Amino acid sequence: MTTLVNYAHRGASGSYPENTMIAFEQAIKLGATGIETDVQMTKDGKLVLIHDEKLKRTTGVNSLVADVQSGDLLELDAGSWFSPSFKDERIPTLEQLLDLAKQTQTFINIELKNGIVPYPGMEQKVIETVRAYGMEDQVILSSFNHYSLIECKRLAPDIPTGILYMEGLYRPWKYALSIGATALHASHYAVLPDWVAEAAGHEVIYNVFTVNEPAEMIRLIQAGVAGIITDYPDRLTAVLKSSNQA
Structure with missing residues (x-):
């Protein structure tokens, strides 16, 4: 069995300010063993890691x-x-996180x-940027904008993509394959064992969000x-250890 990836949502955001180093x-x-983060661009085109389109929150x-401007x-x-x-914790750049992930062999x-x-x-x-760090095998690109995922696949067929969605997709593994994605990034409410098994039969995996209990x-x-x-990656770490999955 492949070891499950423990993705920290915006980092350990339950205990630390989200999307900071x-x-x-x-x-x-x-x-x-993985970090989930959000990328946006500043006025001058710098890739920065922040969830909200507005800086206010x-x-x-x-x-x-x-x-x-990035400065x-x-x-x-x-x-x-x-x-x-x-x-004084700062908004990081994508390069800062990739550097950390490369040193620690962490998925992004x-x-x-x-x-x-x-x-x-x-x-x-x-x-x-991912290619500059040689991290094509450590990265998956996801988005709720599925047109963007199609563009990613056109530009980089070798880098995995995952479709983000909340609920209600019928046979989502077929849809994923139709746009070249190999992963379903689904809300945990939209995941049942039979669906996971059927997706696996089509070589499509589930990465599920946001699970804290x-x-x-x-x-x-x-x-x-x-x-x-x-x-809370520490909670998942404990669960994985108790179930011999870590």
């Missing part, structure tokens, strides 16, 4: 990521909103956040998913 670094210390600045954005405090003890699930702000050319920039982790492990995305 401390959240990524601590996730690995807590047993994460995590930095207090009422601007879109796309409207701010200004990378100076923002992205930690104080979570706790004063994380004051890069979610392209281009469903609201289109970010023309972001697929090419992400792929070029141990009982649900156990259910999904038993269902045979390939990866679980969680805010």
